[in-house]
Each structure stands twice: as C-alpha cells, then as structure tokens.
Amino acid sequence: MFDTAPTHAPLVQMCDIHKNFGGVVAVDDVSVDLYPGEVVGVLGHNGAGKSCLMRMLSGAMSLSSGEILVNGEKADLKTPQDAKTFGIETIYQTLALADHLDAAANLFLGRELKTRFGNLDETRMHAEAKAALVQLNPNFKNLKDPVSRLSGGQRQVIAIARAIYFQAKVLIMDEPTAALGPSETAMVADLTLRLKKDGIGIFLISHDMHDVFDLCDRVMVMNKGRNVGTFKIEDVNKDDILSLIIKGTLPDDWTPRGETS
Amino acid sequence: MFDTAPTHAPLVQMCDIHKNFGGVVAVDDVSVDLYPGEVVGVLGHNGAGKSCLMRMLSGAMSLSSGEILVNGEKADLKTPQDAKTFGIETIYQTLALADHLDAAANLFLGRELKTRFGNLDETRMHAEAKAALVQLNPNFKNLKDPVSRLSGGQRQVIAIARAIYFQAKVLIMDEPTAALGPSETAMVADLTLRLKKDGIGIFLISHDMHDVFDLCDRVMVMNKGRNVGTFKIEDVNKDDILSLIIKGTLPDDWTPRGETS
Amino acid sequence: GEIAVIVKTTNSSFWQNVNKGATAAIEGHAEHTMTFNGPASESAINDQVALVENAINRGVAGIVLAPSDPESLAPVVKRAYESGIPVAIIDSALAEGNDQYYQTFLSTDNCAAGQQAAAMMIEDAGSTGKVAVMSYVAGVGSEVGRVGCFVEYLSENSDIEVVGPFYSQSQMATALNQTTDILAANGDLIGIFGANEPTAIGMGRAIEQAGKAGQLTAIGFDGNVDLQDMVKSGVLLATAVQGSFQMGELGVNAIADILAGNSVTDFIDTGVVMVTKENIDTPVAQNVLY
Amino acid sequence: MSDTELKAKLRFLPTGSALHKLSALITLLLLILAFSIMSSAFFSVNNGLTVLLQTSVIGLLAIGMTMVIITGGIDLSVGSVLALSGVVTGLLMKAGLPVMPAMALGVVTGGVCGFLNGLVITKMRITPFVATLGMMMIARGVALQLTGAAPISRLGETFGWLGNGALFRVVEMQANGFPKVIFPGIPYPAILLLIMALFGAYLLQRRQIGRHIFSVGSNEEAARLSGVNVDRTKIWAYTASGALAGLSGMVLMSRLVTVQPNEGVMYELDAIAASVIGGASLMGGVGSVSGSMIGAFIIGVLRNGLNMAGTSAFIQQVIIGVVVIGAVYLDQIRNRK
Amino acid sequence: MSDTELKAKLRFLPTGSALHKLSALITLLLLILAFSIMSSAFFSVNNGLTVLLQTSVIGLLAIGMTMVIITGGIDLSVGSVLALSGVVTGLLMKAGLPVMPAMALGVVTGGVCGFLNGLVITKMRITPFVATLGMMMIARGVALQLTGAAPISRLGETFGWLGNGALFRVVEMQANGFPKVIFPGIPYPAILLLIMALFGAYLLQRRQIGRHIFSVGSNEEAARLSGVNVDRTKIWAYTASGALAGLSGMVLMSRLVTVQPNEGVMYELDAIAASVIGGASLMGGVGSVSGSMIGAFIIGVLRNGLNMAGTSAFIQQVIIGVVVIGAVYLDQIRNRK
C-alpha cells in the first residue's frame, strides 16, 4: 500500500535535534532518518536520550532546536495529535493508558468510533478491540476490566495494539517487549516484520540484542545524548554495538563487517 | 555470614498459597521454597500470577489462603515492614519510588539514617547512596534530582540498590533488568551471583531466558495461576520451559535432562 | 399544637435571646409546644424558605417568623396562609402587598434605630469630620434599614464624611481586623458605628487595643454582656438595644391568642433603647439587656 | 448482545460502581424509613414534592460538579456563580428585558464564568482548586458590587414562575375564604433537574466528550498522548459546570422571587458532598450522574427530615457531618469485599 | 560541604522550588510597594506589627495545612476546630480552670479533632476532603450546641494576654486618663507564629516524620512498600493540623477576649490559599512552611492594605481573587522557563 523500496525519499528525517532541560542536555544535535519498510534500532545506555528523541517525533515533547521532515516536508509536531495526522504512532515506554477505562476504550481513545447519531459505538469498538488484541495474545480475557487491573504484560499488549490498529506509516516502539513473556515477545517480532513488509517505517528502542539483530535493518546508537554512529546491521556485530553503547566509540580495529565478511 | 549450604532448612517455604480478586484467581494453590544461596527463577506468561505470588511474600498483598514459613517458622507478613524485619527485600516491577524525593531519600526511605540528635543524617545518606549506586552504574550523576526526572533505567538502578543495601536474607527481584541497558544488565547479573555467594536466597522473575539459564539454580513455572512445575535448571532446556510457560505442560518426550545427559 | 419560631439564624446571642423569650412565653400555654429554628447564617435565605416550607408540611399550628428578606419569604408566608396557618412576623418587615397573609408584626423600627444612633453621633462628635461604619452582612433586611438610615441621617443633618461601610459578615475577628485597619488608616476619625453584636464587639476590642478608647465616639448595636462592659468602661458611648426577648415572647403569645380565637393588633413596636453609662442600670435598659 | 450492552453501561464504574450506587441508595432508603417513623408528616406526597423542590438546586449543581470531579478537578465557584448569574438576570430584567431572554443570559453568564475557570486552569496551568477559589471570590465580589449588596426585588410574577410553578397543580377555593391545595403539582425545578440529569448522564456515558472526560481524569498524560484534546475537554467540563450553576441560580432566585447577591454561600460543599457520596472520586476518573443525584437526595432528605423532626440546627449539622462520612464509609466496606 | 548542605536544604523543593518561593516573595514585595504608595499609613512600624498580628491566625493554620497538603490531603475542618477549641477553653475557664491549663486543653481538643480526622481517613479509608468536611460540620455543630450559639464573655484579663500582649510594649498614661501607646510592641501571636513556623520547617526538613510526609504525598504505594507507616504518618499530619488549629483558636479568641462559637468560618480557604501560593501542590509531595508563610502574608497584607486604602469590601474580594490566581500564575511562568 506504500512504496516499499527503501531507496526512495526518507519517510522521516530528524535533523540536528537538540533537547535540554535547563542545564541537562538530553539530546545533543542528533540526526537520523527512516525509510519506508525499514526498521531502525535506537540503542543506548540508560539515560542516553532515546526516549526523549522519540517523544519529540511523537509530538509529546517540544524540540529545543532542530527540524523534523516527514515525507520531505517540514512537519511541526506540536501535539501527539499532529503526529498522528502524519501517520506517526507510538508505543510509549510508559504505555500511556487511562487506568479506569477498559481495553477497548483505551484502544480507541481520541479516535472513538461513533454511530450515525454521533453516539459512541461500543459494540463495534469492542469487537474491533477484541480482534486486534487476540492477534497479539490469543487468551486475552479481561477485555471489560479497567486496565488498572491487568498485569504489566497485558497492559503492554493493549499499548501495542493501539499503535498498530490505526495503520501507521511510521511506528515508534519504545521498549515494547520489556514486560512481555516469551510467546508475546515472539508475536511482537512477527508483527514487526509484517508491518515492515507493509512498507511501514519503524523506530525500535530496545535493550535486547537478539531483537535488534533479528529485526533491524539499521541501528543508531546514542551515548550521553549524542548519536555515536548509524550502521547497516550487517556492518556491526554485538561487540561493536556494546562498545558504542558503553564507551561511545567503536573498537579500535573496526571495519565494516559487511565488507570484510 | 549465613549458612551457605543449600541442603539445609529452607529459608522460605510458601505453602498452598491462594489469591483471588473476586472471581479472578490470580494464584492457585502454589507451593514453592527457597534455600540460602539459591536463585529460584519464577517464570510464566504475562498475567500468570508471578508478581502477585511474590507480593504476598513481600507483605505487599494479603493472602486469600495458604501459609508462609520463614526459617521454618510461620511468618505473618501483613505489611512490607513485617517482611523487611524477616530480611525479605523486594525490587518491585513498578519500582515503588517516591517521585519527588531524590535517590538517597528513596534508598533510605523508611529506614533513614539519623544523627545522634535524631535528625536526618543527609550527609551520610548521600555518601552511602552514592557508593551503592555507583557500584551498579559508574556514571550515575543526577544524584540530587528528584527521581521523577531520571530515565527508566536510572530509576531501576535505584530500586535495585535499595533492595540490596540492607543486607537482605531473601531477595525478590521482579523483572529487575526489564528497563536496563546491556552494561547495567550485566552488572545486575554479577550482583546476583555475588549475593548468592553470600548465602542470600533470591527469587528472580524474568522473561529473559538467558538470564534465567545464567543465574538460576532452579526454576518454577506458573501458568494461569498454577505452579506447573519446579525443576533444577540442569533438568530442563529452553524449549521445555517455553512449553511450560505457553502450554502449561512439558513436551511429551521429556525426561530430566540432567540425568539423560 | 406546635408553634414554630423561625429566625434568621440560630448562631447569635441576639436570636438566642429571642429563643429565651419564646421559651418563657410557651410556659404559659400548656396546650402548645414551641420549636426554634433558623439557617446557618442570615444570608442563607433559601434555607430559611425551606424551613418555613417544612413547618407547613408538618402541619404546625402557627409560625413566628423573622424574615431574612422582605420579598423572598412572601411566597411561603402566602403558602402558610393557604394552609390556614397563622403567622406572626418579627424583627424585619415583609414586603408591601402581603399584609393579608400574616396576622401581626412585632419589630424594632430598624430605620428609626439607625437614625437615633446617628443623631447621638452628631451630638457627641460634632457635625464635621469622618465617621466609619462597620456593618455586618450587606443587604439583609435589618441592615438595609439600620445602616442605610444611619448613613442617610448623617448626610442629611451634618457635613460628616462616611468611611465605609465595611462588612464583617457578622464575624467578630473580621470586624476586629477591619476596625484596626480603619483606625490606623484614618487617624482623624471622630466616630465609628458598629451595626450589630459581633461587629460592635470586634470594633470595641480594636478600639481598646489601639489605645484609642475615649478618643472617638463609638456607638454599638445590641446588648450582650461584652457590650455592656464596653459601655460601662467608656469604650462605647452607647449601644442600641432592641427588645429581642420581647420579640420572642410577644410573638408566641400573639400566635397563641389567635389560636385561642382572640384577635391581635397588627403592629407591635418592640422598641429600641439607647443604652449609655448613665442609664445602663435603670429598669428600661435592664429590661432589654441580655 | 444485551448482556454486553449492560456491561458496557457499567464499564466506567470500576471496582463495582454499581455497588457504589447501591450502597448510596440503601443509605437514602434507610434515611427515608427512619424519618417516616419519626414524623408522620414526612412521608406524604406533599413533603415528597417539597424535598424534590428543595433538592433541585443542589442537584443541578451536582451534575456539573460531577463532570468536573471526573476530570480530576473541582469547582469551588458554583455558589458565587449562581449568585452572579441571578444578579445579571435581575439587572437585565430591571433594564427591561423580558424574563425568558434575561434568564437565558443568566445561564450564559454562568457558562462564561465556567469557561474562564477552564481557561485559567488549562492555559494558565493553575490548579482547579486555586482557579475556582479565585473565581469564587471574584464572582461574589462582582455580584455584590453590581447590586450594592441589595436584593433586586419586584421582578414581577413571571420571574417566580420557574421556581414556584408546578405541573398538574390543583387548587380549590374553600368556603371560609382560604384556598385549599388539593395536589401541589410536580414542581418545575424537579422536572428541570430530571431532564438535565438524564442529559448529563447521556453525555457522560454515550458521547465522545464523556469518554474524554473520564480519560482526562484517569490519566491526563495518557489522554494527551492518545490525542485527546485535554484542554478542550477540561474547558468543556468547567463551562458545563458554570452553566449549570447559572441555571440553578435561575431556579433559586425565581423561588425567592428576588435576586439575592448573597445567596449560595457554601453550596459548593453540598454539591461536592453529593458527588462524592454518589461515588465520584476526587482523584478523577470515577463518578456518575445517577450516583450524584442519589447523593444530592441523601443531603436533601436529611435536611428536610431533621427539620421535620424538630432537631436543633446545631445537632443537625453534627448529624449531617456524621451521615456524609457514614455514607461514604458504607460504600467503602461494600467495595472492599 | 556547605554547597552540599545548601543543596540538601533545597532538595524537597523540586522543579526549582527556591524559585517558587522567590516568585511568591516578589508578589509580596510588589504588594507592599503598591500599598505604601497608595497609603502613607500603610508603611509604618505600627501597621507592620498589625499585619503580623492579623496574619498570625492564618499563619498558624497554614503551617498545619501545609503538612497535610504535602501528604496529598486537605483539611477543611480547621476553621470549625478553631472554634470548638476556643469553646472548650472558654467553658473550662467558666468552670474555674485557670487560663494556662484551659488553653492547653483547648489545643489538645484541636489535636483530638485532628487525630479523629486522621483515623477516619486512614482506618475508614475516607478521602480527606469528605472526612474533614464531615469534621467541619461536626465540630461547628458541637461548638454551637455547647454554647447555645452565644459568645462566652467575661473570661478575665488573663484570657486576653496571649492575643493582645506584646513584647517591648511601651504605653504612657495621658492627661485625659486614657493610655497612649508609644510602641505597640511585638505581638505575642507573631512570636508564637515564628516559633511554630521554625519548628514546623525543622520537622519537615530535618526529621524522619517530615521525610515520611513527603514520601506519602509523593507516592503513597511506594512509601508503603518501602516500609513507611503510611497511616501513622497521615494521622500525625492531621493531628498536627488540628492542634495548630486549636492553638490559632486560642490566639483568635484571646484577641477577641471572648469565645465566639461561630468564628473561623471559611478560614480553611485562606489557609489553603496561603499554602498553595507558597508553592504547595494539592497533588501532594511538594510544599514548604517558609513558602506558606509568604503566602499567608500575601493574603494578610492584601486584606490590611485594601482596608487601609478604603477599598470597597466587594472590590476587595475581587482583587483578592485575582491576586491569588495571579500569584500562583507568576510562579507558573517562572517554573516553565
């Protein structure tokens, strides 16, 4: 449905993005881009600035300076709503669920389905929500419980379902599997590959090297707010990445693995 | 400092523990024990009841029925305070940090150090906190910021530091590395082994099979609230465990791996 | 039957003194009982309407009412009339055009009382300079007459400049603070008027505490022991005291008379006495003091 | 599908909010029973209608208050806004406007005050408690200043119609010249309350704005990240609360047939108590109009019943305090099970 | 280490709470400047002392209120508790008790009311708003019932000592037989306020109980899981608030030299406003005694200054409303930077 050739114009370009909180520099002039049908891993130590960078693309945080282009045009993402109109959906690290509402209400929050009288169409929202959730977790039961009563993993599944339901063009996943069990994690991996095949561009923040190597086309590593390198996944191995994450530099003897091998 | 022989009397025995919320059975007659110097992995799908089971041992949740013995004697763990007096410390999945306080205040919360006039001994608490945190994350800086301003991983480090600082006899870790970067994760693994060597008994909830196989002596698998099997780690492999987690049963052809190999 | 005495508020010694009068009167009428009630404050008019409605619903024999507002209480008084319940109005008037719905009216003429206080003010303090007016709740029936006529009389009969009015909401501490500030801001004040009990007491305390007793003409209103003490010590030149006991007593008696089939006069002036150091021990004054 | 529908209805009432209302309802019934035993006049058609009438003002306020409380806010200004709306209507009528447009503009005044509350809360980021506390003082001060604190009287028969009129009223003239009321009629304020309560419940449960109100109160940040326009939702709720305060001002002043700039002091506390007794949580995310109506009637019945029973005004206060706590407690124990 | 110590002092004042106080302080100074220009009598030693005296009651209430607000609660009962404490003292004195023990028991009465608030909130799990709203009605009702709503007068000279006495007071006898005040002295209530404020700040910043109060308000569940005795902490805070309300009752009634059972209505709003202007957050976890004192003085100066300037009582209300919102807003903009 979208252009699937990753050689085309980038879906998203983030240019010289800077964010500071008073004196604390969280993101330090970072540039990164994303093409359709591509998964870009965003890696880094705790507090490296990964979430902040992505929140700026989600419209959830304002930029201190820099520029974001979507489909080559400057996009002013002031609110999450703005980002959503550009087709940018996000799975937040904090999940961002309204505790007193049930799964369906959360899934459709802000984009409720309505009957032709403008009333909420509960029946349809529930049916759709059920379908979406069962894809990710076949035995998802407590569909009508307020989400505050669900386990950490169940909540994560709702947050994921919400982001993919609305046919994103760009998907940001901030540690989507951190709280998930093995089967759920596998399902998220499957899902990622399926979305990628549909031409969606994905930013994946993860601390799990296996996920990163299984899913990503490129990786971008952050260290203390700076982008310390962006690589095709073939060009690096686990140790290279760990070195970047921890020390902020590649091993001294590094040459692109893709070429040497 | 403790008796390190895992053959002795169990440190903790949880017998026929049951917990339901109205009609929802979260934990269904589960029994499990823990010996000094042993790491027992608690595994299961999302919503299996792992956190609930452990919260009952932490004194954070009341039992519907069942009995908990510590050092062979019945322990009535009504409050987290009770559990702490038995030397049971917990790293909660939700971290349980007071957002407006800084790292040191959180670390010593409820057990503040005082000067001889009974005033808070800020200087000593800070020094101790710094020492404890730097062990886990050498470049932990924002020591005086309220923890609400820290990144997910930084917060996790504080929660871990708090649990180990007070010389626990029993340590419960509920997905302690979920939010951690690779170097922090490695440090937690080191730490776990060090504590184990000191004779501390550890319950480790984790979804990460590598951690489980690297660190655990035994694993207990929960499925839909029930204990579907407790095994020495030598007797099972990854696929056995995944089968237990997902289906609740071992593969049909299973025999204890430790014996066959 | 039950005679319901409904006043503007139960929270003040003035109204509690009405209660005492009513209680004393009911002793004389074994065939009747008396209930005493009122809202939490004199400005809670809607609550007073509800109290009257409830009394009508429970079929009381008669009502003694001190209306917090002349118009707002008229519909319920009419309802009482429609239910055949006799009503005696006390303290404050009901709006014109409602005379047929109640049987008698007992009151101090608040306007006249205000004028008397003003006359005394001019007499003692002179007819030029500043006089501060410390009022209680803006706009309630007795306040409109009392403070309104006080101010009007001053402006018509002297060159006195009025400072205020300030409203204490019938809170003594508020009156104390306000008076303290007014005294500090207007060193040249020649007189001050405190228009009801808590206000006058707070005002008197402020004068004592500022060390200004005797330096200006202070006149109060109502007559509990604190005010009597202030009159005796000279902090207040005078205090205007209404026959509150009489309002309760005569009001209940009037209803009992009507119920017994007797006729009653349609207006009884319960009077006001300007109590001063000179007359405080006389029977006229002792009769109204409480 | 009817089971689903039923459940859908209850979904915003977590931890058994059906129970919530049930326990409030039980409190209400117990009170009615107790008062009926204590006073024969209490349990009569006449008095029932009086209670309806007396509760309508608090009831109207409680509808708006409930919406505000569900967003996690509070509106302390309703009592003052009620007075200011009445003053505006009174002044407009004195200026020659007929009663209907004057009352409509009175309600609009309330809405404007609420809208300003909403702006201050969202755009200036002032906590609702402080913002509406400020509005409480400002609206009261303006109402008193505009009138010089004096009531506005002689607004004419028609002004009293909304507050004192009744549907199906039957009056008969007696031989002795006294009229006799056969059936006092259903008071217009009670009918108005019913309509507004149903409409409020519909908005909260069936419309997007209601869903957004719940989400904002449940987790404001999550609502924002989900694309809910948090500011607009809050402004909506405060405007509704203000407009309902204006409407209740019309009812109250019309009942008094006079505009009283001093009226409505502390009404906010009654409205808040009604909402909370009815199960609304001051933490936000929880509440219902039907619950708040039960809460309002608990307070109304209590006031009326204690008066009927001839309880001293002071003891009344103590009893109301105890019942408010008791009603919320009863609910707590039910929930804990 | 002094840098560390300074920082340690500020650590509970997040998002730049030093700024918080700074902006409140600026508001206060601006007010003082404005009033000094408007009225020459305002900026004088005498009037300064008067402001101190007038603010002491709200100031004392604000200390306790701040503690309660930091736990994430609220105490609406302080105005009524103040009155009840005064009544108890007055009755005990009438019964023959000397002033000191009678006043001590008055403060204890306040403490007991606060303790009951704490019990209802923690053991019956009633939200603070409702629990203290109930206590507000109950304490007021009891105070009125005990006295039959009449003031208790003629309590003797000594009763007025606390409220009207002053340190370093210089009085001279005039020729006309009336005394003249040369230097009014530093009022005892102001000294009492200073002592209590310092003590309150010490408890909050330097003692375990203070740390626990912050933690409970910041994240109650986290505090509980960390082994903080949440219930005991809350009960402590409400008891302190009640006792301080009792103490302020002593000051107020002593100033009046009369016990007034209906005194203190709506004082809770002033106390809350003072805390919030001073930077306390009604969400809990944030606040300071020093900030609340500045807040109390903003309100006190405003009332005094507007009176001095002869502003109409109604316009005063409007202005106070605007300043309360404005002070909090000023703070907001500073914080956002």
Ligand SMILES: Nc1ncnc2c1ncn2[C@@H]1O[C@H](COP(=O)(O)OP(=O)(O)OP(=O)(O)O)[C@@H](O)[C@H]1O
């Ligand atoms: N609202 C805020 N105010 C002040 N500082 C902040 C805020 N949010 C984040 N920071 C700081 O910005 C830095 C980057 O935080 P961020 O959450 O982006 O890290 P992260 O890379 O996502 O880490 P993690 O892997 O732990 O989630 C951290 O030092 C954090 O303390």
Ligand SMILES: Nc1ncnc2c1ncn2[C@@H]1O[C@H](COP(=O)(O)OP(=O)(O)OP(=O)(O)O)[C@@H](O)[C@H]1O
């Ligand atoms: N307070 C509660 N009220 C009602 N149900 C609850 C509550 N807490 C947990 N549950 C339910 O109990 C079950 C077990 O939850 P628990 O948190 O123990 O799962 P878990 O195994 O820790 O899952 P995860 O891996 O996702 O953390 C879930 O179905 C959950 O919905």
Ligand SMILES: O[C@@H]1[C@@H](O)[C@H](O)OC[C@H]1O
């Ligand atoms: O007439 C009453 C007055 O005398 C009292 O002092 O306050 C209330 C008034 O209505």
Ligand SMILES: [Mg+2]
């Ligand atoms: Mg992050």
Ligand SMILES: [Mg+2]
């Ligand atoms: Mg869990």
